[in-house]
Each structure stands twice: as structure tokens, then as C-alpha cells.
Amino acid sequence: MKSLLTKAIQVRELSIILLMVIYFLFVGSINSEFTSADTIVLLLNGSIILLILAIGQSFVLLTSNIDVSVGSIMGLSAAVCGTLLTSGANLGFVICIVICVGAGIGLINGIGVSYLKVPAIIMTLGMLGVVRGIMLLYTKGMWIEDIPNYYKKFARLEVWSIPLPIWIGALLIFISYLFLSKTKFGRYFYAVGDNADGAELVGLPVNIVKVLAYILSGISASIASLIYVMNIGFVTNQTGSGIELQVIAAAVLGGVSLSGGIGSVVGAGLGAIFFTVINSSLVYMKMPAYWNSAISGLLLLLIVVGDSQFQKRLKRGAHKNLKKLSQKKITLEESEHEKQTKALT
């Protein structure tokens, strides 16, 4: 039984669900409103943007890189989306352009990191500034309002009483999961993050994988912006600003390792939901709003530090097994090898 439990914990995704349920019930005991069906739907809805961003970030994290420019990409994409919609452009056209914006910036990030060898934090930090500036230039500092109603209605479009944004999120998780775990190319992301030298030696296109990861991260930011505009209905100066930390927190919470090679998009999605649950729960527990940041920050630190200690312990466990195995192999009898060496000298 004990080993089953440890195995369950080792399957990160299950342990998150377990933790989430426990936390959920805990908050529910303080404020019963929290566990109502309405709240749950509200929570899911509220977590979609973070979820989609976390999916994109996972691709980058898996390859052992990081992308802190996603907030700015989301902001710029939202601005483009807003202005195009308000000028009456065709919906399909708008979606295309917005996704191209994200993909394009992702491409620039990817080229900088993999071909020009700029460290990921520097490249994406620089782009954070550049893209934010471009956005402000583009919008001339003004908010974008008057988003056409038909678009805003999408947020409330329900299929089987589940709103459209949740369907989009679920679809993205599903596609990403299939891609990463079932296709050959998807596995390359894990390989590159797990051992980049090994990946190169086996003949994998390491640079292309890294660039693709950034493109996917950029696209996820664009899709998130589409949902944002749908949900919120207007675009401000600060749209997306500061969300990058929450995205990374969500992914790490969901078991995506910062050193690469470990984790799944399902985990990242669950992490995003859990993170939103924690944030929202503070309100239900009558905590004043300005405590949010501090507590989230503290939680992130605890999670990240705890995660690294956990991984250390896992590795030590694996090595203990290793030691037992190799000790069995050392026998006391003279081996064939020794006999031959003797015969030679």
C-alpha cells in the first residue's frame, strides 16, 4: 500500500488533483459558497487564460529554456485583436493575424536563443521590453474599447452548458498532449531538455526544436489574448503585464521541471487551475485583496523549493537502488577476465 501511495505521488498529475481536492474541501469548510457548482465553473473560466499560457510555456520549459516575454506578447496580440475587431475586420482574418503576431515574436525569441546563443532569460527579458513598447506605440497608449458585441458573446457561448473558452482550453491540452507524448517529434522536446548533447549525438534537430518551442509559446500567448478580449471586453495598457511569473508558477506547480525533460501539459493545465483556485480562495476566506500577491509569491517559493528538494530525494532513491544492484554483481570468485589476464602475463 505504501509503495502504491509513493508511486501515486510520483505521478505528479495525480498528486496535484489530490492536493487540489484537499485544499478545495478545506476552503469549502470555511466558506461553503466556495464549493458550489457556480463557483467551480467560475474558477475554471477564470483559469483558462493562465492555462493556455502554461501550455505554451511548458514547451519552452521542457527544452530547458524559459520565456518571460509571454505577458507582453499577450498584450500586443490583444491590442492587435482589439483594433482589428473594432475596425470591423473579418473574424477569421483577425484570428489569423493575431496568431501570426505570437508566432512571429516566438520565432524571434527562438532564433535568438538557439542560433545566436543569447541566454534565454536575457533574450526573453529584452523582448518583454521591446514588445511591450511596440504595443504601447501601436495603441498610442490608449485603451481599446468598443469591442463588437458578437465577439464578447463568444465568452458566454455554451455547449452542453460549458462555456466556449473552457472548450478551447481543453482542446488545446488534448492536442498538445497527443503531440508531445504520442508523436515522434513531440518526444524530441523531452530529449532536448533531458540531455541536449545526447540529443545532438543521436541526430535530433536540437535548434529547430528549441525554436518551435518558442513559437508555440508565442502562439499560446496569442490564443490567450483572444480569450482575454472575449472575456474582459476591452484592452488596457497593462494587459498581460506581470503574468509571466504566474505562468511559470503554474507550470512548476503542475510538475514541469525548470531544468527540462520532465512534465506534461496536463500537469501544467492542472497547475494553472490550482493556482487560480488558491488566488480566488483568498477572497472567499475574507482576506483583503492586497494580500494576494504576497501569499501567491510565498506559495510559489515554497512550491519551487519543495519541488527541487523532492526531485533530489527521488534521485537519491534511484541511486540507492543502483548501488544495491551493482553490489550484487561484485562476486568473490576469480572471473574469466582475471584468468585470461593471468594467462597472458
Next chain:
Amino acid sequence: MKSKLKRLLKWELFLFVFLIGELLFFSMLTPGFLNLQNLLFSMNDFAYIGLAAIPMTFVIITGGIDVSVGSIMGLASITIGVLWMGGLNVWIALIIALFICALAGLLNGLIVAFTDVQPLVVTLGTMFLFAGIALVISGGSSATGYEGISGFPNSFVQIANGITFGLPNSMWLMLFILLFFGGLLHLTKYGRNVYLVGINSKAAKYSGIATKWIVLSTYILAGLGGGISGAILTSYFSSARSDLGTQAILPVITAVVLGGTSILGGRGTVLGTAIASIVVGMMNYGLQLSGMPSEQTTIVVGVMLIVAVLMRQIDLSYVKKLFYKKKVPRTKMVIKI
């Protein structure tokens, strides 16, 4: 010594020339830009960059990074404001604020030095945490973060706005920080240890250097730098806000990297960071003066950051070829059985 000096001066010289170029460029955009008085006083505007970047250099030399410095600036600011509003003498409030910032740096340092978590992630987390704490402090005192606390005594406001012996105070402060930290890094045993840890932390360990404590101390310094920087900004604007430093991280890191400090560790100078801080600050200032809104100058700074790193990579190999003749050792093998 000669070759090292050559390489050293080459980069700092380049930065200095670039700075002159900037000044000339902006003087073309804005008439009357080259007024010496105005230029000197413009330093008040961007002294905060250098004040935070110079101690940050220590952190980056050890191969780490601290992105929480912006939040620490806000923490310093709001602490001064709230304590002063609560009746405490503004100077004592300042000292307490600096102490709290050093503690913040200590937290960063402890986690980075004693766990395996990457400095980037740790400081991303503390960035959030410190910003949150600053918010709590401001919220808890029912001072709205939007307006900020104001009405500071003149003596305090004069730190960032006043003149001493004909030069703006910020300049004196920058000079002092430059000399103090420059001396610390380049002349003391401690500074030498910081370099050694950054060049090869394992070799440092084998050599008996207390690597963990050295790393930890650099984060405390960076925290202090954030505190000083935040205090100066508070004095400059005569307003204490918890979100004072949110946009600061980009110019500060740009200044350090542009100043010649390698993001991989082991290389960097305080002088380089100082000149680069002025370069970055002047860029911001000049662009604003010529009409560009401050948010948009972030594009330029962002580009500068990326270009600075790229240039360092190319520059290093080029410089090597120019100044050093590679010795080709003819190694003979050893008989091993």
C-alpha cells in the same frame, strides 16, 4: 598587466565613446541639449539605475541573477513612507528600510546558496513576494498605492534633488557608490573571492573558499542596492509608492550586461556598470526629451540588452584573436597500464 588593461579599457572606452555619441545625437534632436547644467542635473533622473546596478554586478559575476530588485525598490520606498507617516524620524525610517532590504537580499541569498533552485526562479518568486509585502504594507496603513505618500521633509527631498559643492547630490552619491563598491570588488580579498566563485565555483570550493557564503553575501549587497535606489527615487519624486520599481529591472540588468559583465559569470567591472548605467539612463532621458513617451523607451532598452549580449559574444572571440597568440602545446602521451 598591459594586455588585461588593454582589454579592460577597450570596452569601457567603447562605452564612453558611445556615450559621447549619444549626447551628440540627442543634441541634434533637441536644441539646447548640450547645456552642461542640464546634463548634470539629468543624472538625478537616472541615478537609480546605477545605484541598483553596481551592487547587482556582484551577483551576476557569481553567475547568478536577481530580478527581484525592482520589488525591493518598492519595498524600500513604501517602508520609508509608512514609517515616516507613522511619526518616525525620516532618517531612522530610511535606515530601517535599508535594513529590511538587506534582509530581503538575505532571503534571496539563503535560498539560492542552500538549495538547488536556479537564481532566476528564486528571484522571480521573491519578486512577487516582496511586491506583495510592499502592497500589504501600503494597504495595511490605508495609504492608497495610487497616490503614494508625500509631503516629506525638505532635508530628505534634497538627497536626490539638491546640490553640494556645485554638483547634484545624485552625482556625489553615484561617485561614492562607484568608489566603495569598486574598491570592494577590485581591491579587497572579498571581491577576489567573488570573482573566483564566479569563474569556477567548484575550484573555489576545492581551494577552501566558502562559496555558499560568498554567493549569499552578493544577494545581500544587491538587496541593499535596491534599497538605496528605491530611497533615492522616493526622494526624487518626493513620493513613496509600493510599485516604484516595477519597470526598473530591465534598465538595471541592461546596465550590468552592457557594462561588460558576463551573464555566465566570472567577468565584469564596477566601472563598466557605472558608465553603462549612464549610457542607458541618458538614452531614456534623451528619448523622453525628444518626445518619446517613457513606456516606449523600453523598446530601445530591450533592444540594447539583446544587442549588448550579442556584442559581448562576438567581441570576446575577436579580442582574443587580436591580443593573444594561442600557444599550441605539443602533448606527448603517457604509458598507462
Next chain:
Amino acid sequence: MGDECLLEIKDLHKQFNGNHVLLGVNFALKKGEIYAMVGGNGAGKSTLMKIITGLYKADSGEMLIKRKAVRFSSPSDAHKHGIYLVPQEPLIFPNMTIEENITIGLKGKLKEQRTKILKVIERVRWDIDINQLGLSLSIAEQQLVEILRGLVRDAQILILDEPTSTLTNNEIDSLFDNIKQLSDNGIGIIYITHRFSEIFMLSHSVAVLRDGKISAQGPISEFTYERLLDGLVPADMKLNLLKENKRDSSTLNESKNKFVEQIGKPILKVDSLCGKKFQHISFSVHEGEVLGIAGVVGAGRTEIAEAIYGIEPYESGTIELNGTTIKRLSIKKIINLGMAYVPEDRHAHGIFRITSVRKNITSTLLHRLQGIFISSKEEDTITMKYVDDLKIKTDGTNQELSDLSGGNQQKVVLAKYLATEPKVIILDEPTRGIDASARADIYRIINQLKEKGLAVLLISSDSEEIVELSDRVLVIHEGVIEKEIRKGQISVDSITSAAFGIKKEVLS
């Protein structure tokens, strides 16, 4: 072994920035042939292999696979032509299963690949669970996975780079059986090694690479140990080496005649030390004594040294330094108590590459200098003293360490530890990868240290070096002291046999 030629290399040249590594290599591998390749550091072995496996491109010369001329631009090119390199340090994905490790990058359906893997495993009769995770594998198992990678890619030519350096005896047996099997199946194998015994046990032919050329090659039947040695070290060089060493030992003998040989009291006492890779290690070292620690790579000697020095923790036992019991002390304290350890891996643990000679040498001493500021005069005095004493060839104390040759880099590391004025110094492979004259210098230095009354622990995989320098020898085999050899009985044979765990001594 068939007659079909799998691989032919004609007149291969390669240089890096003016450094000529390969100066015209000619080589041919037949179907099913096991070809051993020997050569020292810097001889060009790894460069040659990297060209064959597509990581580098040759400057000139030809490479033919099955009589067709080829030129590879990447490892996957080489794979397509049936060449696979099993690196000395296997590059395994720790968080993936063995199956994923093998199949990643392959074309074709996963199910087909799995069947193929299982077939190959069956063919070579290995006992391995393809669902195991990479990080739970021993080095030996990782090597097997690398070999499997090659086989599943239908490799016809396998290159094994020093495969036995980290294996236990039984694992080596297994490996050799497998290699012979592969050869029976027609696969050509290039086997890079520095172990003569393995060459004679395993290979059909051998080639000796020296200074970028093949200095001797042919069927193994035409070779003896001596001929191999001749190929590795030219006769006159060997003579010079012997002459220089004789010269030093003759001066040593002279001084020995002048003074009574002084081996003083024990400075370092180790009692029943147990750790992860060693058990029940007990010995002592005396003032003025050179204690050689011999054994094969992986026997656990560095682990013992690092435990004594305090870098790694140990499980039980006591260590006494100059009368003081030391346990869990900081490295700085241990240095202050009089012990120094010159690390095995000077690149990773010894040198500060991008800074000056001066700063390297004083890196262990900073806390002993006066005041908070560093006096450059004081620094220079110390640095110059050791540059002179150890004859470090440098343009000046400010020269960057990366510009120095391997031998001089090693001297700098030696200098920085000698500058702490230790009573015990542990040298871990001090002459690995350095040129002959620097090596002679270091031998001279070791003898001088002995004369000064230092206790020296000399860890070396070079049996001749141990014979040359030691007063007493401990041979470590798989983590335990296999044998202690006293003066008068120290010989290459006695050391080698104990290093391989052979109980009885073999007289040559």
C-alpha cells in the same frame, strides 16, 4: 572475419587553428574485424573518431564505406551509413525509458521498433528491462543501451571509446562476450583503449596512433607489449625519459648517501574509513614518505581522497591529521591544519581558467594575507617564488591560465596548494595529459617535497610513475585495499596484478 572492407581511411588530415592533429592517417576495417586503436593524449584518437562519426569534417583525405567514397556532415549521416559511436561517457536521457532512449530519432512505427529492439536484445542475449528509466542505470548498463542504439540502427561499424574504464570485472567479461558475438555476426568494431591486456585478449588487429599518424599497425599476432610500447613512445624518447629519471634518481641517491634516509612520524592516519565507493580503508602516511596509491580507473581512489579532504562525506571511520582528529571540517580549516589535495580533474576542479596565474596561485591564501585589501606586492612575491621553484613557463604572472599548456596549468594548481605550506599533500593523477618535460619537472618536485619532509600521497593510474616515485604502495581494487607493497618489492607487475584483483603475483 571476412575480407569485405567496411571502412577505409586514406591520408586523412585535420587541423584546428594551426594545430595539426591528424597528419595523414591510413586505416582499413574489415567485416567482423575487431580493431584496437591505441594512442596517448593528444595523439589524435578522438579527432579521428569524430571525423568517422560525422562530428567533424576532414581537411583532406578520403573515407570509403564499402568502397564508396563518403563525406559526413552530421552524426545522422554517419548513422545512415551504418556507423555508430559508443561514447566513453554514455549520453543517456535520464528521464526516459530504455526503449525511448533507443528509439528516439528513429524512423518507422513504434511497434515495429519495439519488436526490433526485443529481437536484438534476444540475439545478443542481454538481460535488460526496456521499461527501466535512464537514471536508474549503472554506467555499464548505459553503455549497453548505447550499443543497442547502434545495433537497432543496423550499424555495421561500432566504435567503442574506452568502454571498460568504469566497469567492474564481471561487466567487462559480459562486454567482451558481447563484442565477440557482434564480431561473429559480421559487425566491424573499432575498440579504443589504453589497456594492453584487453588488446591482446580481444582484438584481431591493432593500430597505434602517435602524433597524428599511425606509427604501427597490423594483425595482433605480430605484436608484443614491447612493440606496442615502441609505437607509443619513440625509442629515443623513452631513453630520454629513462635518462632524465635516472639522472634525478641519481641525484636523489647522492643526497640519500649524504643524509640518512629520513622517514618521520605518521602525519596522516586513516582508520577503517567507509563510504559509498570504498570500505575499511586504513593506512598512514609519514613525513618524508611518498605513498603511492595505485589501481585501475574507477577503483575508488579519488573518492577516498575526497572523503579525507572533506569534499565528500563518508559514512564511518576516523581521520587523524597531525594528531588532530578531523571530522566534517570546512575545506579552509583542513587546509589550515596542513592538508592539501590537488584534484584529479584540473579543468573542472583545479584551475580558474579565465583569470591570471597570479590570481590562481593566491586563491588558496587570501585569508592568510594581511588586512582587507590585497597587496599586489605580497601577491607577486608569493607568485614569483612558486613560478621560479616549479619552473612554470609563463609570459608573466598576469597571463591568463587558458593560454598555458596542460603541464604548466598543472604546475599552477600544484603551486597554489604548495603555497599553503601543507604537511600532507595528496596528488591525484598529477601528470595526466601533460607533456614529458613537464612531467619530469613534476617528478623532480615530488622528490623535493619528500626531502623537505612533506608526506605525499600519490594517486596514479600510471604504474611506472608509481614505481619511479613511491617508497611504499597501496593498491586499491574495487574500493578496498587489495595489497600493500613495500620498498624493494614495488614493480609494475606486482602493481598491475593487484590492481586487477589477481591474488597471486605473476613473475615475468
